[in-house]
Amino acid sequence: MKSVALHNLGCKVNGYEMDYMQQMLQEKGYKIVPFDEKADIYIINTCTVTNIADRKSRQMLHRAKKKNPDAVVVAVGCYVQTGGEQALLDEGIDLAVGNNKKKDLIPILEEFLAAREEGTADMDKTLEGRTVIDISHTCEYESMQLKRTAEHKRAYIKIQDGCNQFCSYCIIPYARGRVRSRQMEEILEEVRTLAGNGYKEVVLTGIHISSYGLDLDGRTNVGKGEDFPCDRLLALISEIQKTEGIERIRLGSLEPRIITGKLAEGLAKMDKFCPHFHLSLQSGCDSVLERMNRKYTAGEYYERVEILRSFFEDPAITTDVIVGFPGETEEEFAETERFLEKVGFYEMHVFKYSMRQGTVAAARKDQVPEDVKAARSDRLLVLEQKQSAAYRERHLHKETSILFEEEKEIDGKRYQVGHSKEYIRAAFETEEEVSGQILKGQFTQMLKPDILLFMKM
Known part of the structure; x- marks a missing residue:
């Protein structure tokens, strides 16, 4: 073969x-x-x-x-x-x-x-157009069922495809088509199979998982200022919570407008749910958000963060930020910087705006020079390190549980390494083989800027 x-x-x-x-x-x-x-x-x-x-x-x-x-x-x-x-x-x-x-x-x-x-090597690369099709209007969800994943302890589960948001910098709605949701029973079947094969944690992922179920409800979009409906996503998580063998449920990137009191209250009642929320922000300045075609304001974003903090004790809030978006002035960047300081994230993924041909933003004439983007990125990375360290320090000496995933050498010593429910990286110095196990204990000290030392209870 x-x-x-x-x-x-x-x-x-x-x-x-x-x-x-x-x-x-x-x-x-x-x-x-x-x-x-x-x-x-x-x-x-x-x-x-x-x-x-x-x-x-x-x-x-x-x-x-x-x-x-x-x-x-x-x-x-x-x-x-x-x-x-x-x-x-x-x-x-x-x-x-x-x-x-x-x-x-x-x-x-x-x-x-x-x-x-057969000697027809010069045949069309798409088998006469059958292997690359127009997906801009398809309603078909591409069905797949995984038995194992590349990661040995944590399984990513795809629950939907496509996006209807059309942010001005993004090509993904054209690459992935419109929102298509996977049927719940098909997802649960895959989760049960993976649980049977030893996976203890599942991460629900997709192109825009906050849109999960929109198409199943006959909807095409959510207007500016509207909340995303959470009933189907909440119901799905609730069913996964019942799956024997699954001990942790984590969510991929979320649209801020899906965070409501109803969703947060429902998730807080599930003991397997991981209080780790990646809420994509992109900018903390309303005028930049408007140019990006993001359909919320910085104030609305902050309200959603506060909802999460009212239902969870110090949840991990992570985000994405784009610096140097076309037209971003020094004043607009400073507004974003102040907003990030106000929110206090666990981690921030900082990206310098990268032009993508075929998008609205790429056609703008007011592109920001690369050296300016680099300087702004550096400033936010310093802030990110400060906030991330502060979040980890707050979790020192608190009771926690770690899913151990691999053995790793750190400064010449062998450690078992894994993550808490908040996705704080932990290292446990032990001769035991604990990979795949969830152990209770506490963080005792900073081992590295991004790793806390763990002690078993």
């Missing part, structure tokens, strides 16, 4: 889908080899969120072709979904498979391989 090398780029959804593609290949008998080895087939699950992501996708495709010029190089996902004819002209690509076609990878690949053996 032919050998296959796999490489994934991009988000957790891409990671989930790559795990599924690998599972299908292994079940069909293909030999999986490391990407740096010579292989018969290379499959690159691509990303297109920025121009830089496009470039990285092309680099990996060309690296594969250089490794073995006779190999079949398959470009999967967002880069070929949005790149159109220009992407298909890339000489590093032999076969292109777009989004909503990943589940059909095996028959697509085998049809291509058969045609190649």
Whole structure:
């Protein structure tokens, strides 16, 4: 059987889908080899969120072709979904498979391989348009069922695809299509399978999980100033809570407008739920949020944070921030900086605005110089380190529980390393093999800026 090398780029959804593609290949008998080895087939699950992501996708495709010029190089996902004819002209690509076609990878690949053996190597890279389709109006959720994931203790579960938000800097609605939600029973079946295979924690992920169920309720969008409906998401989490073997439930990135008293109260009653909320912000300045087409104000965002803090004791609030968005003035940046200080996050992912062709923001003439973006990023990274350290320090000597995931050497010593429910990284110096176990104890001291020392009770 032919050998296959796999490489994934991009988000957790891409990671989930790559795990599924690998599972299908292994079940069909293909030999999986490391990407740096010579292989018969290379499959690159691509990303297109920025121009830089496009470039990285092309680099990996060309690296594969250089490794073995006779190999079949398959470009999967967002880069070929949005790149159109220009992407298909890339000489590093032999076969292109777009989004909503990943589940059909095996028959697509085998049809291509058969045609190649018959001497029709010059056949169309999309099998005459059948492997990259227009998903802008599809209602079909691409069904997949995972048995195992690349992570050995924590499983990411994809619950929806697509996005209807159309932020002015983002290409994802064009790459992933509109919101499509997965049926609850199908999700629960996968959760039960993963629990049976030893996974103790599940993370619900998707392109825009706050939109979960919108399409099932016959809705297409949520207007500015409206709350996202939380009933279906809350019901799903409640059912996962009942699953034997699952001890932790975590959520991926959330739209701030889904945070209501109803959702927070419901989640706070579930003992398996992890109080770790990633609420994407992007800017703390209302005028920048308006240009970004984000449909909330900084004040509304802060209200949602306060709701969470009223139901959970010091929950972990993390976020994304873009600096140097087109037109961002020094005064607007300073307003964002003050807002971030006011909120007090556990962690902030700070990004310098990266132009993405095909978006509204990329066409603006008031692009911010790179040196200005870099300086603003540096300022926020200093603030991030300060706030992150303060959050960890507040959890010293408090009772906690850690899911241990791996053994790691730190400063010449061997530790068992894992995470708390708040996703605080912990290190436990022990000779015991505790990987996959959840232990109760407390944090005793800072071991590294991002790691606390754990002591078992």
